Amino acid sequence: ETGVTQSPTHLIKTRGQQVTLRCSSQSGHNTVSWYQQALGQGPQFIFQYYREEENGRGNFPPRFSGLQFPNYSSELNVNALELDDSALYLCASSQGQGTLYEQYFGPGTRLTVT
Amino acid sequence: AQSVAQPEDQVNVAEGNPLTVKCTYSVSGNPYLFWYVQYPNRGLQFLLKYITGDNLVKGSYGFEAEFNKSQTSFHLKKPSALVSDSALYFCAVRDSRYSSASKIIFGSGTRLSIRP
16 A cells, blocks of 8 residues: 555546545655556546646646645545546655656545536 | 557466566656556555666566567566466656656556466
8 A cells, every 4th residue: 555545436426526535655655646547448648736836737638726835735626517527646755856766656546426 | 739548457376386467558758657557446556666776677576577679568577476466557657858757658557366
């Protein structure tokens, strides 16, 4: 098990609602990345936060936003939920920015939008 | 544009036999290549990476991968499969020209099933 935790484990929301997912990074890690993994697909990079600043973003609309706090924990916020947002959302922490640093993944939050 | 392909949705191997999970990639610059494993209801777990140097990379749990630049491949291998190796395996690639993590691309995954 990694030291990365995510909450909640599962979540059911209605289309149009807003959701906040949370991630606590592993001790000593200052970088958090978020991924969306649709059923039967590989993870897709949403964005990364390094020392509280966004540091790279994938091909996701602005209704996907995030925060990183001084203790390096992070939130992923999704506004105006759509059915296609149903997925497993993974958080990964690392000691530095960029993928050359090994990423430690949390167990994920499974979001279902109805 | 970057891309990565895992041509097999599922690989079935008998315990004790060697296993190979295939991955091919496409990048414009030099590739950084990764393998991850995902167990049910768990996040991804890092297995190994190729950045530069020796084409044969050794990783966790006895896995290794061979970087082949001419064939643009990075196949995952293990000499003797265990039932506990049964899981979903993902290959990922990033173009070394980009420093941001935003450019990492994952394959669609290969489900490895090891029968006793």
